[in-house]
Amino acid sequence: MSIILIVDDLKDNLISLEVTLKQLPDKFEILKAMNGADALKITGDRLPDVILLDINMPEMDGYQVCSAIRKNINLPYIPIIFLTAHDVDIDSKIKGYDTGADDFIAKPVNNNELFARLRSVLRIKKLHDDLQRERDLLEVTVDERTRELQIMNEELKNMNAALTAVQDDMTNLLVQKETLLAEIHHRVKNNMQVIVSLLQLQSRSISDENVRIPLKECENRIRSMALVHEKLYKSLDFSKINFDEYVTGLIDILYTSYGKSSSEIIIISKIKNIELNVEKAVPCGLIITELVTNIFKHAFPDSRKGEVMIDFHRDPEEKYSLNIKDNGVGFSDVIDAANTSSLGLNLVCALTKQLNGTIQFNSGEGAAVGIVFNS
Numbered sequence: 001m002s003i004i005l006i007v008d009d010l011k012d013n014l015i016s017l018e019v020t021l022k023q024l025p026d027k028f029e030i031l032k033a034m035n036g037a038d039a040l041k042i043t044g045d046r047l048p049d050v051i052l053l054d055i056n057m058p059e060m061d062g063y064q065v066c067s068a069i070r071k072n073i074n075l076p077y078i079p080i081i082f083l084t085a086h087d088v089d090i091d092s093k094i095k096g097y098d099t100g101a102d103d104f105i106a107k108p109v110n111n112n113e114l115f116a117r118l119r120s121v122l123r124i125k126k127l128h129d130d131l132q133r134e135r136d137l138l139e140v141t142v143d144e145r146t147r148e149l150q151i152m153n154e155e156l157k158n159m160n161a162a163l164t165a166v167q168d169d170m171t172n173l174l175v176q177k178e179t180l181l182a183e184i185h186h187r188v189k190n191n192m193q194v195i196v197s198l199l200q201l202q203s204r205s206i207s208d209e210n211v212r213i214p215l216k217e218c219e220n221r222i223r224s225m226a227l228v229h230e231k232l233y234k235s236l237d238f239s240k241i242n243f244d245e246y247v248t249g250l251i252d253i254l255y256t257s258y259g260k261s262s263s264e265i266i267i268i269s270k271i272k273n274i275e276l277n278v279e280k281a282v283p284c285g286l287i288i289t290e291l292v293t294n295i296f297k298h299a300f301p302d303s304r305k306g307e308v309m310i311d312f313h314r315d316p317e318e319k320y321s322l323n324i325k326d327n328g329v330g331f332s333d334v335i336d337a338a339n340t341s342s343l344g345l346n347l348v349c350a351l352t353k354q355l356n357g358t359i360q361f362n363s364g365e366g367a368a369v370g371i372v373f374n375s
Contacts, residue, residue: 036060070100079121192226299328330363
């Protein structure tokens with residue numbers, strides 16, 4: 001049931017309006033006030049749905065009462081209909097609207113007109129109240145969501161701080177690991193150099209050439225392995241080495257070791273964009289060392305000049321292919337990879353097996369060895 005507050009300083013008018021309202025189709029709870037102060041108090045206490053407000057009242061007129069209601073932020077929206085005389089001028093109406101009135105109705109009141117105006121302002125109030133409830137609900141939802149977001153934001157900050165700490169720890173561990181790997185490769189290379197030096201000292205005390213040659217070959221094998229660790233030590237990436245640069249350094253070592261030069265035996269290296277990890281670089285380096293050593297010793301007798309081709313590439317099937325060929329005298333016999341008596345070739349076959357690869361020996365215009373293994 002809607003509550004209607006009637007405000008008029010004349011008791012007869014109050015009674016007349018009350019009677020009129022009771023004759024209307026809808027039922028209303030009727031409150032009455034005879035002055036502005038009482039009207040404001042009742043409004044604050046009961047929150048009427050509509051106020052029928054007389055303009056001309058002593059002490060506090062209708063304009064002042066309407067203005068006071070509209071300025072009170074603690075009150076909800078309450079439609080106010082001014083009760084006026086028939087001769088109210090347009091300026092008075094404008095003043096009423098400016099102070100917050102919703103409508104005007106002239107006295108004496110026509111029942112049908114009053115009922116129509118009441119239904120109109122009550123519909124407006126219902127829409128306004130519904131909108132206010134939605135707004136209040138939205139504000140509550142926004143506040144709750146804001147609190148949730150603040151909590152989530154705080155959790156994200158904590159997670160970010162934790163992740164940053166973990167990242168810092170991982171960075172420190174990575175630096176420590178890289179430092180440790182660098183030190184390991186450096187020490188391995190130095191230890192191998194010590195072994196080479198010991199072999200050299202031992203070789204100098206041996207006059208038998210048949211003993212000195214195997215010692216020299218051992219030195220070169222160790223040098224080839226030490227060179228891998230030296231390249232890794234100097235590399236920014238400890239997981240792999242540039243194999244072209246490695247082979248260039250290895251060839252220089254072999255030239256020096258056997259007193260050869262590129263003017264006698266030209267070694268052409270066709271290796272591009274090949275990077276190997278230590279597990280593949282060491283056996284590949286040893287294979288090249290053994291085969292080039294064999295070429296230096298046997299392919300070009302009587303100081304003949306010659307050419308050696310080292311071709312290392314990766315095919316579209318992701319297989320590595322290492323081919324070493326010379327234009328020397330070739331193999332003296334057909335090579336059986338499974339039953340060769342040569343220590344060097346036995347080592348080459350064993351290293352190929354370590355790579356899970358296959359090997360082929362060919363002899364025609366010189367000797368050729370081809371090795372294929374998975375990348």
